[in-house]
Amino acid sequence: MDLLRFATAGSVDDGKSTLIGRLLFDSKTIFEDQLEAVELASKSRGNEYTDLSLLTDGLRAEREQGITIDVAYRYFATPRRKFIIADTPGHQQYTRNMVTGASTADLAIILVDARKGMTEQSRRHATIASLLRVPHVVLAVNKMDLVDWSEERFNEIYEEFSLFSSKLDIPDLTAIPLSALEGDNVVERSENMPWYGGSSLLYHLEHVHIASDKNLQDVRFPVQFVIRPQQSNARDYRGFAGQVASGILKVGDEVLALPSGLTTKVAAIDGPSGPLDEAFPAMSVTVRLEDEIDISRGDIICRVGNHPEPTQDVEAMVCWMDQDALTVGRKLGIFHTSRMARAMVKDIPYELNVNTLHRDSEINQLNLNSIGRVKLRVTTPLLVDDYDHNRTTGSFILIDEATNRTVGAGVIRDS
Structure with missing residues (x-):
């Protein structure tokens, strides 16, 4: 069902x-x-x-x-x-x-x-x-x-x-x-x-x-947690837990780990009830790999030849949710999949009028409940897809670092 x-x-x-x-x-x-x-x-x-x-x-x-x-x-x-x-x-x-x-x-x-x-x-x-x-x-x-x-x-x-x-x-x-x-x-x-x-x-x-x-073509598996149980019967167990964002991940598949760029194969997939042959959206699983490569929280496991591009320049449509306006030069925290980074607002090209869908390019800030185009510069490269192809890797939230409030939500789109 x-x-x-x-x-x-x-x-x-x-x-x-x-x-x-x-x-x-x-x-x-x-x-x-x-x-x-x-x-x-x-x-x-x-x-x-x-x-x-x-x-x-x-x-x-x-x-x-x-x-x-x-x-x-x-x-x-x-x-x-x-x-x-x-x-x-x-x-x-x-x-x-x-x-x-x-x-x-x-x-x-x-x-x-x-x-x-x-x-x-x-x-x-x-x-x-x-x-x-x-x-x-x-x-x-x-x-x-x-x-x-x-x-x-x-x-x-x-x-x-x-x-x-x-x-x-x-x-x-x-x-x-x-x-x-x-x-x-x-x-x-x-x-x-x-x-x-x-x-x-x-x-x-x-x-x-x-x-x-659902996008079943582009494999995207953001790593949320590295599992290393300290138990006598599982001393060599090293798994990467997360939720499949898109694509179908199977045992034996050759995969690419980003941002390291190292390749390996899927050795096993463990679900809540035991081993699985494959995993698909939005299953939460633990993936084990054949080789001991360096992967940590925030990394993404994907297919060789089909992977998101790392970037520090992010342009997105943002819904602003805070009483204090979003202005050019403001510094914020950005949470994308399971990776946390810092971002600075480089530009606000326009605000979208929700009644007429007119783009107002005369503005220089976004107020509460406003929706507009925002350009960000990020301290750590993010592994992003266009939101139309992947709702998980194509979205993020913005956080006020002083209060830890969620102040904005963004979707990455070409236009």
């Missing part, structure tokens, strides 16, 4: 948490004690109905304000597929948390209130989903019950979103009209919208094809 990771996004009060609560409730994946707790909390707040959004809004501040602040992760399964949901905040102040939730997603659900239509935050989230190369996007037009299930209104929003997304890199877009509060088109097809000929949201999530989204 395969696994689908998906993230929800949208403006404040578009119904993201309610949608996930309805999805869990109608698919019968909520325990009785959880439902009782939510019913009790709903009554204590004076609600006339069971507020299913409380299933994901776990922080006290979230429940008091009725908004999502942190990224809430939920897990459930159907007979066809397993799911990990990232319920991300809609408030502009917490856009950085949306980036966190969508960074590993196979699919993004962007909710739009049928009454309000597209908002600036809807466009921002669509832009972020495109920058993060989320392969599949669902436009969920919510609260259709409040516009009398209007087909005309749904088509207006779909056309507006399609026009905007045509300027982005969204390879697969599906639009679904629904009511998270009433449950229409969430798990079961709605009788209130006979004009809609598509599937319910859950059916789409169960059947969307994600196998071809």
Whole structure:
């Protein structure tokens, strides 16, 4: 049974948490004690109905304000597929948390209130989903019950979103009209919208094809840890632990270790349950090599003739997440795969306007929640790929060295 990771996004009060609560409730994946707790909390707040959004809004501040602040992760399964949901905040102040939730997603659900239509935050989230190369996007037009299930209104929003997304890199877009509060088109097809000929949201999530989204050609294995057990029965054991970022790694393959440039062969692959013949994304394994070559945390094992290029000059699209602006000359920590280095901002060529997608080259800094092109000079060469080919080796985070806060996230792209 395969696994689908998906993230929800949208403006404040578009119904993201309610949608996930309805999805869990109608698919019968909520325990009785959880439902009782939510019913009790709903009554204590004076609600006339069971507020299913409380299933994901776990922080006290979230429940008091009725908004999502942190990224809430939920897990459930159907007979066809397993799911990990990232319920991300809609408030502009917490856009950085949306980036966190969508960074590993196979699919993004962007909710739009049928009454309000597209908002600036809807466009921002669509832009972020495109920058993060989320392969599949669902436009969920919510609260259709409040516009009398209007087909005309749904088509207006779909056309507006399609026009905007045509300027982005969204390879697969599906639009679904629904009511998270009433449950229409969430798990079961709605009788209130006979004009809609598509599937319910859950059916789409169960059947969307994600196998071809993975890069199985370019072997990339960033080393996270060197395992040397000090035990009498494994004195000569030396393995390199990590998660396969892309490609298929097999026993007997000739591989190249970077940045040393030394070659050897894969002697064995150890998984959590024992030896394996091969490993593929996103398996966490330990790789043993035939030769004793120098490899440490931050190095990458790849194929001979197919490897990332080391560089100290990195140019990327960056989403800035800190109150203090990003300025030219600022020094930061950069974390790429499992390698940590220091970086200095050389230039900020432009900022991307999320409403018009216009590139503003007159700016000299990036403010909170801004997205722009940034050139960095790194102290230690990084082994990078274009993000479109590899989401792991093509991305990084920026860290404020004084406070250790994550202040930015970047994706390496040619343009």
